Ligand SMILES: Nc1ncnc2c1ncn2[C@@H]1O[C@H](COP(=O)(O)OP(=O)(O)O)[C@@H](O)[C@H]1O
């Protein structure tokens with residue numbers, strides 16, 4: 001549905017998007033995640049034909065964003081970041097205008113408007129002037145607008161920015177519904193939100209792609225290693241430490257005195273190896289009393305923050 | 319075509335969302351009425367509208383930039399340009415839709431002045447030929463002004479700039495050119511006569527409709543529209559902060 005190849009954008013001499021490639025398949029809800037200034041909006045604006053790329057290629061729905069811009073725009077529903085609307089128009093009036101410039105008319109237009117208004121729960125605001133709508137309702141008008149053409153692809157730039165928690169939950173539910181009928185690419189700078197609705201994440205930072213994959217894969221694949229903690233009491237801490245170090249999958253062990261006569265072992269394991277059972281059995285066999293045994297894996301949040309920080313450092317070095 | 323109509327329709331309504339549209343109409347009618355009353359509605363003079371049309375053209379120099387200033391500038395300053403340009407409409411459709419809306423507004427503005435002609439007809443025997451020619455001239459010069467105003471509006475997100483620049487430009491092309499023709503001679507004078515808007519327009523007021531003048535106004539209008547489309551296209555290359 002969306003294919004991005006080596007897309008690059010310079011604003012003057014400033015590099016905003018740097019050779020990004022990824023793909024979105026039909027029916028997916030993909031989250032474009034990145035901190036503020038990462039280049040999400042720039043990337044999206046190239047996909048929606050608002051501005052051309054400096055280099056690279058992108059196709060949406062099989063159409064090239066550069067040479068087949070009109071077809072791309074016909075098949076994409078787009079909600080820009082700031083949700084620009086004509087303030088003086090009434091909701092219904094605005095949607096009618098937008099439907100008309102998408103080439104709808106007559107019965108089809110009426111049907112689509114009714115459908116979009118219903119899906120975005122705007123029925124009681126049809127006649128309201130847009131300038132008097134709350135932020136949450138404006139967002140819904142923007143969303144309803146993007147649905148008018150019944151587009152195959154929906155591109156939403158920070159759809160939940162500026163909403164309160166209740167509205168965010170509602171928007172999330174709405175977007176999940178949209179995923180049933182459309183392929184969705186949405187951007188966000190908040191990991192938590194993307195995690196809730198997206199099946200896959202494309203993470204960019206400093207204009208560069210830093211991660212791309214299904215959520216579950218990212219969660220397990222990111223750190224590459226886990227830390228297992230063992231707290232136990234017994235004799236010969238050195239001996240146990242050496243024995244643990246010899247276990248399959250263990251990279252390194254450190255031991256340190258904990259309160260009471262307990263010793264705390266920190267065991268770094270390789271890859272996805274789960275060493276908990278082996279460590280536990282070993283300790284018990286050696287007559288140790290175990291009071292705690294667990295494994296920590298870096299969360300996606302930590303991964304996100306680390307990647308962001310790395311990119312920042314690199315950015316400063318350049 | 320229906321997309322041009324859709325844009326035109328929205329833009330035409332937009333004139334009446336804000337007080338600006340009503341103010342423009344009011345100012346135009348009041349000034350037109352004053353000039354008409356002072357100059358043409360005079361029992362001792364032949365019944366004609368030449369003078370009132372001359373002054374109406376002067377009024378257009380400052381009113382038309384007010385009509386056109388928001389057309390594209392407002393979209394840029396409010397960020398709505400982003401949803402407009404990412405909709406499946408071409409740049410030419412956007413420009414034409416906006417242009418036709420301005421033309422329609424202008425015709426609405428002119429319509430009440432027909433009543434002056436009616437008043438003339440009631441009290442005197444006007445010479446209809448020059449009046450019709452005068453109206454044709456007024457429409458042509460107005461439409462040209464509108465296209466120039468639209469072009470300016472495509473160049474900046476500031477409505478003040480997009481009103482002021484065409485105001486100055488139209489003032490120069492209309493009145494300064496005409497003024498200078500009185501003080502120059504030879505080639506410069508002929509040149510200014512050729513390009514000056516008012517000199518051309520006055521021919522219509524005299525009841526002389528020449529193809530040359532009609533083509534002059536229409537071709538400049540088309541040129542301004544063409545440049546507007548090109549500028550709108552080129553803005554995408556520079557990128558607009560939305
Ligand atoms: N029109 C523009 N002109 C110049 N620089 C821009 C423009 N738009 C964005 N940028 C810069 O490009 C970078 C990426 O911005 P943006 O795509 O808006 O990021 P995001 O949407 O992820 O917050 C930022 O450093 C921003 O300052």
Ligand SMILES: [Mg+2]
Pocket residue numbers: 040041042081157158
């Ligand atoms: Mg952004």
